[in-house]
Amino acid sequence: MIIRSTISTVIRDAIPEKERTMDCLRAIEEQFVGSTKALVNTLMIKMITVKYDGRSGVREHIMKMIDMVNHFKGMDIEISEGFLVHFIMTSLPTQFGPFKMNYNMQKEKWKMSELTAMCVQEEKMLKSEMSESADLTNGPHK
Template sequence: MSYDLKHRKWAITNKKCLAVIKNTIGPAIMGSIRERDTVTEYLDRIKSQFTGSSKTYVTQLIKQLVTERYSENGGIREHILRMGNLASKLKPMNLALKKEFLIYLIFASLPKEFNTFVVNYNIQLEK
């Protein structure tokens, strides 16, 4: 009796978790993943589906970092945060960028109007 209650509670929880996962995944991705009965099987299937595409993901991140340009939508702070976020996504893949390199990437993405700022930064004494 106790086992049946626990199993029923687990089944309800499992069903809710599957629903949450399926509602957060895009339709294109969801169509490529076969139905599974448990959350762990479903997550394992997702993991196996995308393990091989990590090289493609890294390539996309690096391209985006190198080609990112400042647009006045959102301001300079948001631009710097966006580029920092892209760089931080490379860390788990053992491709972390040095802080100094990221700074120069950000400088390279700025328009000519920020040249004075870049020059001022570059002439500061290092600590």
């Protein structure tokens, strides 16, 4: 069978011989069921512990979180957009405190695109404030 000849020997030897292609694919799939559960656990831990560090940019941070959610979708685990918005908000550092409080006081809920745009805008404002603060601390330039 052509499929078996293209598979790594380690995997090929672990799968019983099958006549039909579909049976062979099912046997391969069964070999990876356990690893899917382990991947879900790994992704959950990664998603829970990831925090925005300020180095890569808030947009990249949000994109990483969305990518993790997309991996869950591939394993038949759905995470709603509303939950993801709140989850991302909790992953933001304390500098975003007033921003998060402002969001929580609003009646409307943001979509991911709105969250991303607002976070990027907030990040720019925070960086601008930090540079102004640094200028004031250093005093006037001569």
